[in-house]
Amino acid sequence: MGLFNVFGKKEERDRPMEEKQIPWLRLTRVEQLDEIAEKSKTTPVTIFKHSTTCGISRMVIRNFEDDYAIPEDKMKLYYLDLLAFRDVSNEVGYTFQVIHQSPQVLVIKNGEAVYHASHHSIHATDLERFMQ
Secondary structure (H helix, E strand, O other), rough: OOOOHHHOOOOHHHHHOOOOOOOOOOOOOOHHHHHHHHHHHOOEEEEEEEOOOOOHHHHHHHHHHHHOOOOOOOOOOEEEEOOHHHHHHHHHHHHHOOOOOOOOOEEEOOOOEEEEEHHHHHHHHHHHOOOO
């Protein structure tokens, strides 16, 4: 390897990166929380509360998406834009008895929040232990 070849071969650098598809379901209505509680009786559900204007939230969701590798049939993944749907965000806290944070991730099983984390404590790999 030569001194100027530290960044790999030109062909490797010019190849487009594969875009990872995250199976996000949009959480936009309070009524969906009943559906989520019901679904969680057979498949764990994760809710990711994201603030679209917060730099920390943007960094956390990017890292989360990079590391997320759970198959769709093992966990349902909901995305909540908490600024656009503040009423839904507030109701998530009431329904699942979790104090609001942003960004925040909750895992719902059997209708209850069994895990939650916020800010830099959010790691997609932590969710794997809740898969069925």
